[in-house]
Amino acid sequence: MSALAVPDPDVRSAAAERLAGLATPTGALGRLGELGVWVAATQGVVPPRPLDNVRLVIFAGDHGVAQHGVSAYPPAITPAMVRTFVMGKAGVSALAAAHGVHVRVLDLGVDDDLDGVPADVRAHKVRRSSGAIHVEDALSADEAAQAFEVGRTVAREEIAAGAQLLLSGDMGIGNTTPAAAMVAAALGLPAAEVTGRGTGVDDAALRHKQVVVQQALDRAGDRVADPMDALTALSSADLAATVGYLVQAAESGVPVLLDGLMSVACALYADRIVPGAAAWFAAGHRSTEPAQALALEKLGLEPVLDLGLRLGEGSGAVAAVPVLRSAVALLRDVALLADLMPPEES
């Protein structure tokens, strides 16, 4: 792979200079100022263009581990929610409608034929459910590569549709278990430090979930040193596709707003596969999952929002879109102080 471009450093400097010259007190725009500079650098232009075409892809799949007491909800929720996204009635659908974000949902590994769901949603299925990671690999190496390529292709399609900002979302009962294992494997941490309550498991189920995550890590062993092998052992079709999507966005120089644990765990792997990819990512929100916080820290990303959200679906990323648009509006539309003041007598 050729070296990854970074967001334009000259444009970043020019944007920082414009920010410093706005008719606002120095530093008064706080994070909004920094975000505007980041968007300008990713676009390669000052002032940045308005983010009119923002596109979310929700990667859906089931997880064998969900049959083993790690979630507060049954796997049947996954296909039900895919149908709900298609109807535009999920939590993320309401947010996306409110904020003018285009939503696409893709089945990578839902354990259901999804009869009656539009063909484009079903066209990328890699397999029905992924392996139960504490006892078997999530995927074959070929399936991992196939899912990764689907993610890349989907990102290219979204970019061809004019995406100025891409968002990644997830749907899959049980997916906080593989995502936590992915983060533990990447950071060399034990299960106890990364495992969270997901959809809200009780104390006993949380302890069991920790054991399951540790079994998965022990089973995968040294293979986690290679990121694609780690995805084969510990992820799923939907998560491997998300990694490919994020890699392609970074390689295409399109900025990404990340969501909760699954999105950020996949960003960690995108940055392992293509070092420097994280420069193209911003964190939409802080989820309640400990592994998400650990992965964000490793990536050097500070979340825009901290609302106690743990919905997934891309909801935290969509909720942060108005903040990013605000940042762009300020850097575009505020006068320069120098234009308002008569030149100083020398």
Ligand SMILES: O=C(O)c1ccc[n+]([C@@H]2O[C@H](COP(=O)([O-])O)[C@@H](O)[C@H]2O)c1
């Ligand atoms: O985004 C997050 O950080 C997040 C945290 C907890 C739960 N979720 C969502 O809930 C589901 C996974 O939770 P669980 O308990 O089944 O592993 C999945 O559909 C996710 O979208 C998402």
Ligand SMILES: Cc1cc2nc[nH]c2cc1C
């Ligand atoms: C209802 C429901 C909606 C979701 N959206 C993302 N994960 C979810 C899990 C459940 C249980």
